[in-house]
Amino acid sequence: MATFPLPFRPTLSYKTGGRRFGANRDEGNRKHAGCDLIAPRGTEIYAVEGGVVETKPYLFYRGTYAVEFRLDSGKLVRYCEIEKLASGITKGSPVSEGGLIAYVGKMYVSSMLHFELYEGSGSGPLTVRSNPPYQRRSDLIDPADYLDGCKMRTYQQPTGCIRGQIPA
Numbered sequence: 001m002a003t004f005p006l007p008f009r010p011t012l013s014y015k016t017g018g019r020r021f022g023a024n025r026d027e028g029n030r031k032h033a034g035c036d037l038i039a040p041r042g043t044e045i046y047a048v049e050g051g052v053v054e055t056k057p058y059l060f061y062r063g064t065y066a067v068e069f070r071l072d073s074g075k076l077v078r079y080c081e082i083e084k085l086a087s088g089i090t091k092g093s094p095v096s097e098g099g100l101i102a103y104v105g106k107m108y109v110s111s112m113l114h115f116e117l118y119e120g121s122g123s124g125p126l127t128v129r130s131n132p133p134y135q136r137r138s139d140l141i142d143p144a145d146y147l148d149g150c151k152m153r154t155y156q157q158p159t160g161c162i163r164g165q166i167p168a
């Protein structure tokens with residue numbers, strides 16, 4: 001079972017309104033390609049499964065960034081509208097499930113994690129303006145069921161802390 005990408009489940013559902021996958025954008029000219037997980041700027045974002053950071057952060061939308069993360073299962077997650085990667089995380093970093101990977105960014109007024117999921121069978125850029133209605137690569141999938149099936153992250157030992165060691 002995968003781990004939810006935030007420390008809490010958002011109060012506003014990512015399956016309704018403009019936050020859901022497939023909601024209209026640009027007056028119906030395109031459809032929303034992910035789920036919006038509303039959260040304050042700076043909220044921690046976790047690896048949903050073990051995998052490898054596949055890109056550097058790149059500009060995504062209104063001053064926020066995106067980063068692509070290849071899961072060991074072969075699927076690809078794009079964490080979008082982030083502020084920055086966590087310290088020590090860079091392109092090529094292996095991250096285990098539940099590991100801190102990035103922080104939520106802020107646009108003009110709103111802040112959220114825009115979560116995109118890909119089957120992983122495609123190749124090339126994820127944003128494909130010429131591929132309506134989502135304007136994404138053809139292996140894009142609705143992440144709602146995946147997110148519903150995630151368990152909440154459990155506390156993890158800080159690195160360098162030896163399991164079972166008794167403090168002096």
Ligand SMILES: [Zn+2]
Nearest residue numbers: 034035036114
């Ligand atoms: Zn979105």
